[in-house]
Amino acid sequence: MSGRSTHHGPGAAGHEAHMDPTTAREAATLGIWTFLATEVLLFGGLFTAYVIFRIKYPQMFYEDHLELNRILGAVNTVVLICSSLTVALGIAAIRKGKVMLLRFYLFLTILLAATFLVIKYFEYMEDFSKGLYPSTDIFFSLYFMMTGLHAVHVTAGITALATMLVLAFRGRFSADYHTPVEVTGLYWHFVDLVWIYLLPLLYLVG
Amino acid sequence: MKPEHGGYGIYLMVWVALLILTGLTVAVSYVHLGMMNVVVALLIASAKASLVALFFMHLRYESRLVWGFALTPIFFLALIIAGTLSDTLFR
Numbered sequence: 623m624s625g626r627s628t629h630h631g632p633g634a635a636g637h638e639a640h641m642d643p644t645t646a647r648e649a650a651t652l653g654i655w656t657f658l659a660t661e662v663l664l665f666g667g668l669f670t671a672y673v674i675f676r677i678k679y680p681q682m683f684y685e686d687h688l689e690l691n692r693i694l695g696a697v698n699t700v701v702l703i704c705s706s707l708t709v710a711l712g713i714a715a716i717r718k719g720k721v722m723l724l725r726f727y728l729f730l731t732i733l734l735a736a737t738f739l740v741i742k743y744f745e746y747m748e749d750f751s752k753g754l755y756p757s758t759d760i761f762f763s764l765y766f767m768m769t770g771l772h773a774v775h776v777t778a779g780i781t782a783l784a785t786m787l788v789l790a791f792r793g794r795f796s797a798d799y800h801t802p803v804e805v806t807g808l809y810w811h812f813v814d815l816v817w818i819y820l821l822p823l824l825y826l827v828g
Numbered sequence: 829m830k831p832e833h834g835g836y837g838i839y840l841m842v843w844v845a846l847l848i849l850t851g852l853t854v855a856v857s858y859v860h861l862g863m864m865n866v867v868v869a870l871l872i873a874s875a876k877a878s879l880v881a882l883f884f885m886h887l888r889y890e891s892r893l894v895w896g897f898a899l900t901p902i903f904f905l906a907l908i909i910a911g912t913l914s915d916t917l918f919r
Contacts, residue, residue: 648891651890651894652894655894658898659897659898659901666904669909670908674912674916692857696854703846707840714836812885819877825857
């Protein structure tokens with residue numbers, strides 16, 4: 623995330639960085655997009671493996687995907703989409719200087735992210751009780767690896783969002799300065815993006 | 829700051845569109861279309877991904893430079909998948 627910002631009293635107007643505020647903001651934006659590029663390629667390796675093995679074993683992928691709980695997968699998609707909305711609304715609020723509203727939306731986003739993880743936990747338990755493990759076959763290896771790596775990202779997202787919430791409570795953000803919130807928002811939307819592809823590939827068409 | 833950034837209204841519209849597309853892709857998955865199932869599912873996923881990137885990630889309002897940073901990894905991912913396939917398919 624962006625480096626430690628300098629001393630900020632509540633409602634401090636300026637952001638005393640080593641560059642002018644606009645340049646600093648642009649640098650932070652490019653920084654997070656660069657990080658997201660490495661993330662695309664991290665997940666990309668698994669997506670590549672998915673494509674190769676799906677072509678090689680279409681029957682296995684078809685039969686195995688029917689074992690997954692499609693409804694819970696869809697519910698979790700809705701949960702993540704809602705959390706993307708709440709973080710976007712939070713950023714729209716702080717752009718207008720509404721700190722209270724930012725705190726509220728950040729809290730809501732964290733709550734939704736936690737809901738996602740709880741649902742995923744129950745899904746994994748259901749899979750295990752059916753005797754489905756990462757070692758079952760290639761489809762389930764990929765399923766657990768991809769959703770597991772995604773869950774790690776959700777957890778990291780919760781940490782980042784919680785950090786933003788604490789900073790918001792300390793009065794660090796204002797209409798003039800809220801770059802860390804924007805950067806965290808971009809990361810959180812990316813986590814949503816990955817799931818948007820995982821849902822159809824794993825749950826819907828196998 | 830950029831005043832033309834999307835407001836609450838646009839975000840809500842995008843959210844509703846994302847929910848509708850999610851419902852649609854789940855509904856279609858119950859219909860047996862053969863190969864077309866994959867095509868439809870990926871088209872809907874890409875439509876959703878575009879909405880998230882353009883509006884929630886406000887790529888729509890960003891400079892060409894940021895667009896370059898956003899699209900380059902997609903290009904490399906396509907290269908990796910195509911390159912690997914060209915090997916494994918013709919062994």
